[in-house]
Every structure is written in structure tokens, then in C-alpha cells.
Amino acid sequence: MFVDDEQPILNSLKRLTRKQSFQCLFASSGAEALEIMKRETVDLVVSDMRMPEMSGHEFLAQVKQQYPDTVRYLLTGQSDLESTVSALNDGGISRFIHKPWDDEKFIDALKDGLRVVRLERDNQRLMITTREQAESLKRLNAELEDRVLARTKMLRRAMRQLETSYDAFVKTFSYFISQREHLIKGQSQLVADLCARVCEQLQLDNSERKHVFYAALLHELGKLTLPDDVLGRSEIRLTGRDLEEYRQYPVIGELSLTSIKALEKAAQLIRHQNEHFDGSGYPDRLMAQKIPLGSRILFACKEFIGIQTEYMRATPLSSEDALNHLRKNAGSRYDPVVVEAIAQTQYTLDVSSLAPMERIVSYRDLAPGMVLNRDLVTDRGILLISRGGVLTRTMVERLRRLGAEDNLRTPIHIIEPAVEENA
Numbered sequence: 001m002f003v004d005d006e007q008p009i010l011n012s013l014k015r016l017t018r019k020q021s022f023q024c025l026f027a028s029s030g031a032e033a034l035e036i037m038k039r040e041t042v043d044l045v046v047s048d049m050r051m052p053e054m055s056g057h058e059f060l061a062q063v064k065q066q067y068p069d070t071v072r073y074l075l076t077g078q079s080d081l082e083s084t085v086s087a088l089n090d091g092g093i094s095r096f097i098h099k100p101w102d103d104e105k106f107i108d109a110l111k112d113g114l115r116v117v118r119l120e121r122d123n124q125r126l127m128i129t130t131r132e133q134a135e136s137l138k139r140l141n142a143e144l145e146d147r148v149l150a151r152t153k154m155l156r157r158a159m160r161q162l163e164t165s166y167d168a169f170v171k172t173f174s175y176f177i178s179q180r181e182h183l184i185k186g187q188s189q190l191v192a193d194l195c196a197r198v199c200e201q202l203q204l205d206n207s208e209r210k211h212v213f214y215a216a217l218l219h220e221l222g223k224l225t226l227p228d229d230v231l232g233r234s235e236i237r238l239t240g241r242d243l244e245e246y247r248q249y250p251v252i253g254e255l256s257l258t259s260i261k262a263l264e265k266a267a268q269l270i271r272h273q274n275e276h277f278d279g280s281g282y283p284d285r286l287m288a289q290k291i292p293l294g295s296r297i298l299f300a301c302k303e304f305i306g307i308q309t310e311y312m313r314a315t316p317l318s319s320e321d322a323l324n325h326l327r328k329n330a331g332s333r334y335d336p337v338v339v340e341a342i343a344q345t346q347y348t349l350d351v352s353s354l355a356p357m358e359r360i361v362s363y364r365d366l367a368p369g370m371v372l373n374r375d376l377v378t379d380r381g382i383l384l385i386s387r388g389g390v391l392t393r394t395m396v397e398r399l400r401r402l403g404a405e406d407n408l409r410t411p412i413h414i415i416e417p418a419v420e421e422n423a
Contacts, residue, residue: 001025001040003033003059004048004075013046016103022114030059037063042070043117044110046097049076064092068259069120071113073097092259096225115381170214170263187309189375189387192216194301197345198338202297212294215269219298222253222270247282250274269294273302278332288335296335300326303334304342360411363403368393374413378402 002013002024010026017024025040027033030047031054045063049056060072072092077099094116095109195216199209223231226249230242238246250271257267272286272295279287281299304326307317317325323343330336361370368391376385376399385395391414399412 001027001033001036001042001044002046002075003027003030003051003056005029005051006048009048016106017110020107020110022110030054030056030062033059034062034066037067037070042067044071044073044113046073046075046110049074060093069117071117073109073113075099075101092255093225094256098227111381170217187305188217188220190305190309191219191298191302194305194342194345195297198297198301198341201341201344202293202337204293208294211265211269212297214263214266215273215294216298216301218253218257218263218266219270219273219302220249220253221256222249222251225249225252247274251283265294268292269298271295273298275299276333277330277335280332291335293335296338297341300334300338300342360413363399363412366391366396366399366412366414368396370414372412372414376412377410379410 002010003026004010004013005028007028010028014024014026025036025042027036029051033045033047036042045060047056047059051059056074056076060074063070063072071094073095074093075097094113097106097109192213195212196209199212204212226246230238230246250273254267254271257263257270260267269292272284272291275281275284275286275291275295276299277288277291277296279285304322307322307325308319309316326334326339326342330339370391372385372387372389372391375383375387376389377383384399385391389395391399
């Protein structure tokens with residue numbers, strides 16, 4: 001649903017979405033939109049900020065309260081910081097779209113929002129299925145001990161599938177984030193991989209490791225709200241209002257995730273991802289042990305990767321020089337304990353040779369044992385198999401069937417098993 005008090009804007013949106021596959025509704029005020037939502041199921045709302053009687057952030061706040069599962073976008077041509085903060089706090093905004101918009105990017109943003117809704121619904125259906133299986137297990141418990149044991153195994157398998165499904169949801173969400181122009185594709189996955197190794201080195205428990213891993217995959221979420229002219233420049237080249245706006249992205253990332261209970265702890269780690277060990281970071285100028293350990297790990301890992309991948313420097317450093325940089329700034333910028341943990345794992349993260357023997361193959365050339373070097377995503381943006389997955393015979397048969405049905409035209413990046421072992 002599009003909500004705007006200017007009829008020419010609504011007319012433009014009608015023309016823009018006319019050839020799209022999704023159904024569109026239009027309203028000229030917040031009150032009219034709320035009336036429509038009483039009758040129609042709305043997955044995504046795009047609202048103007050400045051409207052008479054009921055402003056955009058007031059309308060979106062009511063949508064958040066009455067329809068919490070509806071994704072909310074803000075369409076605005078003004079840069080009033082106070083109104084923007086109010087919209088974030090009250091309306092739970094997922095994305096800002098600036099007037100005038102780029103048609104292609106606008107459509108991509110709408111598709112991204114609808115994909116997230118579909119993924120969340122799939123996850124809810126899986127949770128309902130799991131609860132139903134648990135109820136069935138209770139009924140069978142009184143009948144026979146061997147049946148109880150069999151159903152218990154089924155329940156455990158379902159719970160593992162549920163956890164795997166949520167992992168896939170976060171990875172897919174991270175993939176969509178990385179598609180934003182000016183963000184380095186694959187950067188978050190590299191950071192997440194290194195964070196996982198550091199967590200293992202520091203012997204964190206499995207629950208804490210998962211929160212750190214999710215935070216690493218989603219740490220750039222808040223950057224989706226930044227305009228291209230800010231996001232397209234390195235942080236060290238930003239000054240004044242642009243720098244102030246850029247430094248809000250960890251807070252925006254946290255706010256975007258707080259409504260998802262399973263990601264609350266990851267959201268807190270994202271908020272403090274740019275705090276410095278000596279207290280000179282942002283947004284809260286925390287220092288030393290007051291910074292969550294997961295945030296200290298995320299900050300050091302993303303900068304270790306960043307200075308090797310043109311993320312922070314015009315001339316990337318080698319892995320050895322990057323480690324020396326971390327050690328030089330340990331105790332001021334970075335946690336010394338985390339730096340030394342990275343030192344124990346950095347040999348596996350030589351960015352210049354991450355995939356020296358990668359091959360691109362078609363679905364016809366797939367074979368059991370091949371290792372995916374990149375996430376395998378369909379033309380519709382659905383994640384089939386995550387990076388690092390080892391192809392089984394069943395997977396190969398299904399992928400070949402998808403390819404034969406013309407549903408899998410994307411290139412497949414693989415590493416032969418022997419290459420992976422040598423690496």
C-alpha cells in the first residue's frame with residue numbers, strides 16, 4: 001500500500017507498479033489507509049512523511065501497533081532529523097526511500113521487503129508445524145514406550161530443522177543487504193566467518209557464538225537508510241552532517257532488529273560495533289569491559305577484513321600488515337585479547353587467496369563432493385544452499401532437475417574437495 005496526500009505522486013506510483021506482479025493499494029491519507037487495512041491484508045506499507053492531519057510517522061506508529069508483521073517504508077523528500085528519529089522510534093521503519101526516487105532501485109526495495117515477509121511467514125509455518133508435532137508426541141506418550149522414543153527423535157529433528165531454517169533466514173537477509181550499491185558483496189560473510197573462528201578461540205559457548213555470528217552477518221543493516229552520496233564515500237572522508245548521519249547506522253541497525261526476539265542480543269552487539277577500547281568510539285563511548293565482548297570481536301574482525309579488501313584503505317594491506325595494525329592499536333582501538341585471538345586464526349583468512357581455484361560450472365557439471373564457494377541463489381533471490389555447503393548426490397539430482405526446468409540459470413561457484421583440503 002502506498003500512502004501520500006499528493007495525487008500526482010500516487011499516479012506516478014501507479015504507473016511505476018502497473019507491470020509488477022504484486023497487488024497495489026493506494027490511499028491519500030493515513031486515516032484512509034487504516035480503513036483499507038481493516039479490510040485488506042497488507043504486507044508492505046510505503047508512506048510519505050509530511051501529510052496533513054496525520055503525519056507519516058504517526059501513521060506508521062499505528063500500523064506498527066495494529067499490524068506488527070507489516071513491513072514499513074518511509075517515503076520522504078525532506079531531511080528533518082527529529083522527524084526521522086521519531087519515525088524510527090515510533091514506526092519501526094525498515095527502509096527510507098528518498099524523493100525523487102530511482103525507479104529500478106525503488107522496485108528492488110519493494111521486492112526485498114516482500115521477500116522478507118515471505119521468509120518470516122515460512123518460518124512461522126515451520127514453528128506451527130513443530131508445535132503440532134510436540135502436541136502429537138504428548139498424546140502418544142501414554143500409549144507405548146517405543147513410540148515415545150520414536151516421536152522424541154522426530155521432534156529433535158524438527159527442532160534442528162527449525163534452527164537451520166532461522167540460520168538460512170539470517171543468511172538470506174544478509175545477502176539482500178549486500179546487494180545495496182556501494183556495499184562490498186560478501187564482506188559480511190567474511191567478517192562472520194572470522195568472528196566464528198575468534199569465538200572458538202576464546203571458547204565462547206554456543207549461544208553466544210550464534211549471537212556474534214548473526215550480528216556479523218547483519219552489521220551493515222543500518223547502512224540501508226543512508227543516501228548513496230554518503231555510503232559511496234569512505235568513513236575517513238566524511239565530515240560534518242554527513243559523518244553525523246553515517247554514525248547513526250549502528251543505532252538504526254539495532255532498532256530495525258529489536259522487534260525480532262531471537263535477534264535482540266545480536267541487535268545490541270550491532271549497536272556497539274564501533275565502540276573503541278579506550279572509549280573514543282560511538283555511539284555511546286563505552287570503554288574496555290563495558291563494551292559487550294561480541295561487539296569487541298565484531299569491531300576488530302570487520303576492520304581486520306576491511307583493511308585487506310579496500311573497505312577502509314585505498315591500498316589494501318596484506319594479512320600480515322593488517323595484523324600488525326591491530327596489534328599496534330591494541331589497548332586503544334581494539335581489545336588486546338581479541339587481537340591475539342585473531343592472530344591465532346588469521347592464516348586462514350588471506351583475502352588475496354580465499355578462492356584461488358574457484359570454478360564456475362553449470363548445473364549439468366555438478367558432482368557429489370563439490371564445495372560451494374558462494375551462496376547459491378535462484379533467479380528469484382531464494383537461497384538454496386549456503387556458501388561452504390558440500391553437495392550430496394541428492395542435492396546434485398535436485399539442482400539438475402531445477403536447471404532442466406529453467407529455474408536455475410545462475411552460475412554456480414565451486415571448489416573441488418581436494419583444493420579445499422590443500423588450502
